[in-house]
Ligand code: SF4
Ligand code: SF4
């Protein structure tokens with residue numbers, strides 16, 4: 001993948017916003033990949049969790065938007081407890097989701113879930129899914 | 136002893152088997168779980184955003200109800216409720232600025248500073264009753280039953296709310312051993328089951344469940360033991376589908392630790408509500424002579 005790095009992107013509002021919402025210092029990450037190695041959803045992701053953090057700090061917002069990764073994160077916090085640099089990647093994932101959700105764009109559309117499925121699912125699944133993946 | 140108890144919504148609907156078996160077991164062990172007269176859903180997930188305070192209000196309101204009752208701690212059974220209540224409490228206790236903002240926003244409530252302690256049932260069993268205290272009360276030892284404890288995420292992560300060692304927990308193993316069961320250790324005990332992704336991406340959660348269950352089977356487990364209603368659903372409810380996809384798969388019951396506790400305390404099968412388990416555990420328990 002060819003990546004264009006520019007001062008404008010590195011200092012973009014996007015990078016600042018992610019740092020602000022997540023409370024994480026992006027340069028702390030040294031790209032060891034431990035987060036991706038232990039991620040239970042990585043098998044389904046098109047970009048690995050460590051790639052996401054790298055793209056964020058390069059300001060490559062569009063590449064992240066094209067990927068499904070942030071929507072597949074289950075907030076299991078495995079990456080957070082294992083990062084040798086103390087980066088809480090689950091909060092970076094949350095910040096990235098919120099940047100989209102706060103534009104009133106849902107990832108899960110409650111009205112499109114079949115009534116039988118809703119009846120079957122426990123409350124805990126519905127409440128947590130809507131909390132995480134709808135605006 | 137009375138202990139203030141927060142059930143959460145899933146225990147009042149789909150997971151009556153968890154609630155009924157827990158309440159009966161605790162009564163038998165001398166602890167009365169007193170449900171809060173007023174409570175609301177905690178919102179299930181703890182907000183991970185620095186600028187999102189409003190989602191902490193739901194868990195905090197419950198803790199304010201506990202304080203109003205004059206109680207210093209509250210017990211949870213659902214792993215998710217435990218995590219969310221515990222983390223919201225730590226936030227308001229340790230972050231003065233956010234505490235002030237939240238308190239002034241909830242002006243109809245008395246100020247709250249994190250005085251209530253949030254505990255999970257497993258902690259009470261370990262720290263207050265003790266494994267010896269539990270095993271003394273066992274009348275039906277779970278002899279010959281091979282069970283694998285499955286912790287999932289929310290009892291162990293993040294570190295500051297972990298009820299045991301984050302990577303190598305033993306709390307459920309110790310409980311199950313006190314009940315006389317044969318405990319199977321397997322490498323996926325703390326791997327996430329896919330959680331809320333069951334709603335939007337059920338096919339991926341099926342793969343997570345397959346990884347966890349097939350590992351437990353390989354290591355010799357006859358049943359998996361959980362504490363979380365979402366783990367129970369994700370690992371139990373779609374085993375038929377897993378069998379269709381992977382012919383080598385054998386269905387395996389998922390049990391709440393409280394069901395095995397109640398059974399071994401001699402409280403009988405009725406209180407365990409095995410009819411609500413997604414894979415019926417009764418044939419297995421009958422084959423071991425644990426129920427009739
Ligand atoms: S584990 Fe931490 S330091 Fe390593 S790549 Fe992931 S976020 Fe970066
Ligand atoms: S929190 Fe998300 S990114 Fe981190 S390990 Fe879990 S699923 Fe993967």
Ligand code: SF4
Pocket residue numbers: 123124127142143144145146175176177178179180213215216
């Ligand atoms: S975490 Fe679950 S069971 Fe707990 S209150 Fe919330 S939705 Fe309900």
Ligand code: SF4
Pocket residue numbers: 076214286287288289290326327328329330331363365366369
């Ligand atoms: S439901 Fe999944 S996310 Fe919850 S505790 Fe269980 S393993 Fe973790």
